[in-house]
Amino acid sequence: MTDRTELLEAALDSIPEGIALLGNEGEVMFWNRAAEAITGYVGVELRGRNLPEPIEPLLANGGMGNMQPGCAPDARRGAVVHAQHKLGHAMQAMARSFVLRDGLGGRIGTAVLFHPAEGLDALPHGETNEGEGVEASQSDLEDRLDNVFQDFVGGGQPMGVLWITVDQAHNLRKTHGAKACEAMLGKVERMLSNGLRPGEEMGRWGDDEFLVVSHERTPVLLAAHGQMMAGLARTADFRWWGDRVSLTVSIGAAQADPSQTLAQLLERAQEAMVSSIQIGGNHVTTAPGGQACLPS
Numbered sequence: 001m002t003d004r005t006e007l008l009e010a011a012l013d014s015i016p017e018g019i020a021l022l023g024n025e026g027e028v029m030f031w032n033r034a035a036e037a038i039t040g041y042v043g044v045e046l047r048g049r050n051l052p053e054p055i056e057p058l059l060a061n062g063g064m065g066n067m068q069p070g071c072a073p074d075a076r077r078g079a080v081v082h083a084q085h086k087l088g089h090a091m092q093a094m095a096r097s098f099v100l101r102d103g104l105g106g107r108i109g110t111a112v113l114f115h116p117a118e119g120l121d122a123l124p125h126g127e128t129n130e131g132e133g134v135e136a137s138q139s140d141l142e143d144r145l146d147n148v149f150q151d152f153v154g155g156g157q158p159m160g161v162l163w164i165t166v167d168q169a170h171n172l173r174k175t176h177g178a179k180a181c182e183a184m185l186g187k188v189e190r191m192l193s194n195g196l197r198p199g200e201e202m203g204r205w206g207d208d209e210f211l212v213v214s215h216e217r218t219p220v221l222l223a224a225h226g227q228m229m230a231g232l233a234r235t236a237d238f239r240w241w242g243d244r245v246s247l248t249v250s251i252g253a254a255q256a257d258p259s260q261t262l263a264q265l266l267e268r269a270q271e272a273m274v275s276s277i278q279i280g281g282n283h284v285t286t287a288p289g290g291q292a293c294l295p296s
Contacts, residue, residue, distance in 0.1 A: 126206015
């Protein structure tokens with residue numbers, strides 16, 4: 001008859017994510033098959049031992065050991081860690097860990113969950129159906145985003161992004177056509193560019209969307225900058241065949257966090273932008289959580 005432990009181990013072995021169960025002294029009590037495949041270390045050689053140095057970063061709860069005071073990783077996702085496969089090659093993984101407690105609240109060990117980080121930085125964009133110009137802008141801005149983010153993670157300038165969508169673009173495209181909409185977006189882009197700080201960059205990030213790469217030092221300052229940009233958009237006087245279109249923008253502001261990836265930063269900004277639209281447009285929403293620890 002199969003006992004409960006065998007059932008539990010079989011269930012954990014069927015999960016595609018690496019799972020390690022550690023005792024209170026850090027010794028490996030269980031190491032599932034996915035963990036073996038990801039790291040190259042098999043369970044029988046690790047059981048009863050602490051994790052070997054090449055894969056110790058998996059215990060850092062998403063890089064916590066290297067983070068500045070006051071920062072914490074997103075416990076739901078973990079964060080990217082850099083370890084080494086048993087065969088010697090670099091291994092990037094998304095890892096998170098949890099304290100395990102008994103029914104009385106006493107600590108009995110730690111659970112570590114991890115999976116390869118390939119594909120985590122596939123960056124979210126707005127929809128692109130209006131031609132090569134938008135896609136070219138996205139490509140150029142992606143390169144700049146990556147450079148600025150790597151500089152930030154390495155201790156350089158603070159970083160944040162403003163994801164901006166023009167509230168009237170969708171309806172204008174339906175009622176007046178793509179040519180009118182592109183003319184309007186060009187007008188908005190010129191107005192927004194007047195509000196860029198030194199060192200900031202802006203580009204098309206979708207058919208109706210723009211992205212600003214900012215160096216504001218705090219989420220509060222980034223949100224205030226977004227409010228100023230929204231005010232500039234409202235001053236854009238756009239007319240098409242005698243029809244005057246009042247323009248507003250919805251903005252999502254997100255400050256970079258060294259414990260998260262660039263893709264996660266953009267996801268947070270996009271979610272905040274969608275919240276601004278749902279509120280009714282003409283609004284700036286700051287993404288919750290993941291606030292950066294800023295360099296002094």
